[in-house]
Amino acid sequence: xxxxxxxxxxxxxxxxxxxxxxxxxxxxxxxxxxxxxxxxxxxxxxxxxxxxxxxxxxxxxxxxxxxxxxxxxxxxxxxxxxxxxxxxxxxxxxxxxxxxxxxxxxxxxxxxxxxxxxxxxxxxx
Amino acid sequence: xxxxxxxxxxxxxxxxxxxxxxxxxxxxxxxxxxxxxxxxxxxxxxxxxxxxxxxxxxxxxxxxxxxxxxxxxxxxxxxxxxxxxxxxxxxxxxxxxxxxxxxxxxxxxxxxxxxxxxxxxxxxxxxxxxxxxxxxxxxxxxxxxxxxxxxxxxxxxxxxxxxxxxxxxxxxxxxxxxxxxxxxxxxxxxxxxxxxxxxxxxxxxxxxxxxxxxxxxxxxxxxxxxxxxxxxxxxxxxxxxxxxxxxxxxxxxxxxxxxxxxxxxxxxxxxxxxxxxxxxxxxxxxxxxxxxxxxxxxxxxxxxxxxxxxxxxxxxxxxxxxxxxxxxxxxxxxxxxxxxxxxxxxxxxxxxxxxxxxxxxxxxxxxxxxxxxxxxxxxxxxxxxxxxxxxxxxxxxxxxxxxxxxxxxxxxxxxxxxxxxxxxxxxxxxxxxxxxxxxxxxxxxxxxxxxxxxxxxxxxxxxxxxxxxxxxxxxxxxxxxxxxxxxxxxxxxxxxxxxxxxxxxxxxxxxxxxxxxxxxxxxxxxxxxxxxxxxxxxxxxxxxxxxxxxxxxxxxxxxxxxxxxxxxxxxxxxxxxxxxxxxxx
Numbered sequence: 001x002x003x004x005x006x007x008x009x010x011x012x013x014x015x016x017x018x019x020x021x022x023x024x025x026x027x028x029x030x031x032x033x034x035x036x037x038x039x040x041x042x043x044x045x046x047x048x049x050x051x052x053x054x055x056x057x058x059x060x061x062x063x064x065x066x067x068x069x070x071x072x073x074x075x076x077x078x079x080x081x082x083x084x085x086x087x088x089x090x091x092x093x094x095x096x097x098x099x100x101x102x103x104x105x106x107x108x109x110x111x112x113x114x115x116x117x118x119x120x121x122x123x124x125x
Numbered sequence: 126x127x128x129x130x131x132x133x134x135x136x137x138x139x140x141x142x143x144x145x146x147x148x149x150x151x152x153x154x155x156x157x158x159x160x161x162x163x164x165x166x167x168x169x170x171x172x173x174x175x176x177x178x179x180x181x182x183x184x185x186x187x188x189x190x191x192x193x194x195x196x197x198x199x200x201x202x203x204x205x206x207x208x209x210x211x212x213x214x215x216x217x218x219x220x221x222x223x224x225x226x227x228x229x230x231x232x233x234x235x236x237x238x239x240x241x242x243x244x245x246x247x248x249x250x251x252x253x254x255x256x257x258x259x260x261x262x263x264x265x266x267x268x269x270x271x272x273x274x275x276x277x278x279x280x281x282x283x284x285x286x287x288x289x290x291x292x293x294x295x296x297x298x299x300x301x302x303x304x305x306x307x308x309x310x311x312x313x314x315x316x317x318x319x320x321x322x323x324x325x326x327x328x329x330x331x332x333x334x335x336x337x338x339x340x341x342x343x344x345x346x347x348x349x350x351x352x353x354x355x356x357x358x359x360x361x362x363x364x365x366x367x368x369x370x371x372x373x374x375x376x377x378x379x380x381x382x383x384x385x386x387x388x389x390x391x392x393x394x395x396x397x398x399x400x401x402x403x404x405x406x407x408x409x410x411x412x413x414x415x416x417x418x419x420x421x422x423x424x425x426x427x428x429x430x431x432x433x434x435x436x437x438x439x440x441x442x443x444x445x446x447x448x449x450x451x452x453x454x455x456x457x458x459x460x461x462x463x464x465x466x467x468x469x470x471x472x473x474x475x476x477x478x479x480x481x482x483x484x485x486x487x488x489x490x491x492x493x494x495x496x497x498x499x500x501x502x503x504x505x506x507x508x509x510x511x512x513x514x515x516x517x518x519x520x521x522x523x524x525x526x527x528x529x530x531x532x533x534x535x536x537x538x539x540x541x542x543x544x545x546x547x548x549x550x551x552x553x554x555x556x557x558x559x560x561x562x563x564x565x566x567x568x569x570x571x572x573x574x575x576x577x578x579x580x581x582x583x584x585x586x587x588x589x590x591x592x593x594x595x596x597x598x599x600x601x602x603x604x605x606x607x608x609x610x611x612x613x614x615x616x617x618x619x620x621x622x623x624x625x626x627x628x629x630x631x632x633x634x635x636x637x638x639x640x641x642x643x644x645x646x647x648x649x650x651x652x653x654x655x656x657x658x659x660x661x662x663x664x665x666x667x668x669x670x671x672x673x674x675x676x677x678x679x680x681x682x683x684x685x686x687x688x689x690x691x692x693x694x695x696x697x698x699x700x701x702x703x704x705x706x707x708x709x710x
Binding site: 013019026084090107 | 517
């Protein structure tokens with residue numbers, strides 16, 4: 001059996017942590033969920049993760065904090081931000097900082113699939 | 126020899142007396158009559174000079190000459206005293222050289238220095254008959270001064286005020302030793318009396334001038350002028366500062382037409398209304414008006430005036446007018462800044478509120494969309510995952526419920542408070558609101574008319590919320606007249622009984638009025654015609670009135686403007702329970 005690419009989801013919202021893994025599995029990915037940035041960074045799945053679906057605003061470390069921390073650790077993972085704050089102005093900054101995509105909740109399954117597609121085709125140095 | 130004539134010489138007013146050369150001699154009846162007439166004429170002339178406000182020095186000089194003419198060989202000098210030193214000041218000595226007066230100026234008032242010092246300090250006449258032989262003054266420089274001017278005799282008499290205060294001294298010199306005759310003594314009494322009148326009057330005038338100068342300075346510093354207005358004749362008197370404020374020529378006689386011509390065109394009707402009210406009622410004036418000056422600049426004036434009646438019933442207003450332009454302009458700037466700030470704050474809170482509502486709603490929506498997508502995919506697979514689809518459908522429903530909970534929570538957040546019902550006198554609460562909003566109405570230059578029905582029944586209502594409604598209606602009415610400049614910004618507020626045991630209150634303005642299509646829309650939340658408005662005032666007002674089982678509605682006027690009316694039952698609980706309405710008062 002081909003090993004499935006791992007997509008990790010970091011979001012403090014429970015409904016997201018419940019719903020996204022099933023959809024990701026439907027897409028053919030393996031999925032792991034974390035309720036906080038700290039929990040993800042402390043886990044054994046960081047190096048294994050091929051794409052990170054990352055909430056922006058969370059208690060404790062924020063999404064962009066995780067992005068910087070990973071860069072500091074030289075463990076850069078393609079990141080797709082997901083946010084419930086409909087503020088379009090943050091998107092360009094996140095993209096300029098190297099994010100693959102920034103999806104505004106609620107987003108469609110195809111928008112998510114496209115973003116994952118880009119993320120997995122990206123080869124990191 | 127020094128001859129004392131009995132101490133204080135009391136001035137006796139209006140004396141018809143005789144005087145003559147210093148030495149007594151027999152004169153004919155005709156000569157005597159002529160002399161008396163001359164004396165009387167001279168006295169009258171002096172008193173006239175005093176009455177018509179001649180400078181003190183020329184009155185005193187004339188007084189000296191008068192004595193010198195009436196009693197030849199006498200040489201006169203009048204000296205004032207500066208008691209703060211104390212020292213003699215120049216008065217007048219027209220027949221002596223300037224050098225003599227210069228020497229007297231600043232001479233200390235002391236008994237050992239000169240006869241005038243004794244006269245001033247001991248309030249008695251001093252006669253130095255022969256200075257050359259008088260041992261009393263032998264060692265004084267004063268003796269040398271007199272002798273060097275050829276004066277050998279001096280009689281010094283204090284000039285006393287009615288209160289007994291010493292105002293100065295009157296001296297008669299001779300070029301030879303001499304003593305005063307009875308006639309001359311009478312003449313001295315006469316002129317020292319006139320001199321005391323002249324000096325006191327000059328002092329009073331100086332004090333008055335000083336106090337007027339203080340007043341003028343005070344008016345200038347505080348930009349406050351004063352005026353008097355005789356209502357029956359329209360005679361107007363302006364203070365100097367008020368001339369300056371109105372930019373009238375200082376010497377112009379001010380007329381009502383001139384004043385009116387300075388009033389800002391937009392305030393003319395208000396001004397006319399207030400004049401009219403003043404004429405009718407005689408009540409105190411307290412208002413704010415604007416002037417438009419010839420250079421088109423605008424001034425804001427605050428006027429306070431009180432009317433008084435003379436015994437003929439004629440009314441005169443006396444008042445103060447303060448130029449409050451600087452204060453008004455800074456207040457306006459402050460208000461602009463404040464409303465700007467309020468607007469920004471509202472926009473940002475609205476923005477923040479919207480964002481947090483969006484976030485709360487987007488989270489469950491996101492779950493719904495993802496679950497539904499998953500569900501579809503599970504069902505669309507070659508071997509549909511029915512169990513998985515059922516689970517995602519359940520989660521979809523749960524997330525949808527979560528979303529509706531968010532909406533319910535938001536509604537609870539904006540939920541209205543309970544009414545605090547108590548007996549309320551609608552007239553009284555209305556008066557309180559008017560008192561609270563008086564300055565705002567004045568600032569809008571609104572003329573308020575109140576028509577309260579006296580025996581209004583007491584209602585059961587939430588006092589504070591009712592006041593919010595009344596305040597809202599008043600301020601809305603004032604706002605609606607903001608652009609009205611061609612007519613009086615008249616705001617009428619009336620109370621009365623309505624049908625079916627209701628009390629009604631109406632607020633009528635002459636403002637922009639209502640578009641027939643929008644009469645009902647004005648009560649919708651977020652409907653506003655005002656740039657600064659949120660559009661919730663009337664909608665909140667209507668919901669408050671409806672919670673009192675009452676009605677709030679708007680109707681256009683026959684003329685310009687609109688009328689907002691509310692009508693509430695005496696006891697909302699009674700209406701709600703369909704029970705007989707209790708009357709509470």
